[in-house]
Amino acid sequence: MQKELTKKNERVEEVFHLFIKHIQGFLDEAKLNHEEYTNFVNWADRLGRSGEFPLYADVFLETHVLKAMYTEKPGTQPSLLGPYFIEGSPLIEAEPGKPLVLTQRPDEAGEVLYFKGNVSNVDGKKLANTRVEMWHNDASQKYSAFDSDAPRYNFRGHFYTDENGDFEVKSIVPLPYSIPTDGPTGEFLEYTDQHPMRPAHLHLMFEAEGHETLITQVFFEGDEYLETDVADGVRLDLLTKLIDKGSHKEASLNFVMRTV
Numbered sequence: 072m073q074k075e076l077t078k079k080n081e082r083v084e085e086v087f088h089l090f091i092k093h094i095q096g097f098l099d100e101a102k103l104n105h106e107e108y109t110n111f112v113n114w115a116d117r118l119g120r121s122g123e124f125p126l127y128a129d130v131f132l133e134t135h136v137l138k139a140m141y142t143e144k145p146g147t148q149p150s151l152l153g154p155y156f157i158e159g160s161p162l163i164e165a166e167p168g169k170p171l172v173l174t175q176r177p178d179e180a181g182e183v184l185y186f187k188g189n190v191s192n193v194d195g196k197k198l199a200n201t202r203v204e205m206w207h208n209d210a211s212q213k214y215s216a217f218d219s220d221a222p223r224y225n226f227r228g229h230f231y232t233d234e235n236g237d238f239e240v241k242s243i244v245p246l247p248y249s250i251p252t253d254g255p256t257g258e259f260l261e262y263t264d265q266h267p268m269r270p271a272h273l274h275l276m277f278e279a280e281g282h283e284t285l286i287t288q289v290f291f292e293g294d295e296y297l298e299t300d301v302a303d304g305v306r307l308d309l310l311t312k313l314i315d316k317g318s319h320k321e322a323s324l325n326f327v328m329r330t331v
């Protein structure tokens with residue numbers, strides 16, 4: 072116990088040392104004058120007070136952590152958790168002969184999507200009974216519990232894969248998402264001349280015993296923001312096709328989890 076505590080403190084110490092060293096290096100390189108320094112501090116203060124720091128971090132920093140950790144590994148590439156995951160989503164259970172239906176209002180706007188997936192591991196084993204958490208935005212392009220006025224768990228839910236590691240869920244096709252532009256994150260985007268858009272995406276999280284939890288996203292071929300995603304979350308193996316079935320769309324992707 073005592074030993075573990077010491078180890079943790081050492082790690083925090085190491086990280087904070089590096090943080091201050093590199094932020095000082097940034098000041099050296101940018102050669103900020105005192106007025107610029109004050110402007111920077113004021114912007115950072117607005118960012119913190121606005122509550123947008125998690126948004127800012129997930130848009131501009133999280134991809135860097137993921138690429139550094141996972142790019143060289145086998146299995147499905149992780150993507151951003153993002154700022155819009157919340158705990159406590161409802162369990163979605165299948166009624167006999169019917170697909171799973173992601174939590175939604177009876178009169179929900181949007182194009183119907185049937186999304187199919189299979190979960191296996193890097194040894195090729197199908198992963199039955201894997202917990203799948205799914206969340207995405209609605210037809211107003213917003214997320215429940217954040218910028219949408221939909222009920223808290225709208226388009227949020229979890230379910231389990233069947234005996235073959237398969238699942239199929241009925242939802243709507245997600246839409247490209249504009250991160251908020253009216254706060255300090257938007258200010259930053261304006262100064263750096265970037266648009267605020269993310270391509271349409273599904274958020275998925277897979278949990279199976281003996282495996283690394285896989286947090287990832289699914290994107291759709293042809294989306295106009297794939298190459299310029301403001302949060303740089305797109306990975307080639309996370310792309311799928313939206314197939315037009317007339318009355319609805321279909322898409323599918325297979326997911327491969329890493330063993331621990």
Ligand code: MBD
Pocket residue numbers: 126129130151152153154155248250269302304
């Ligand atoms: C999102 O919807 C998102 O998924 C991320 C990573 C950042 C901002 C908004």
Ligand code: FE
Pocket residue numbers: 153155248272274
């Ligand atoms: Fe998102």
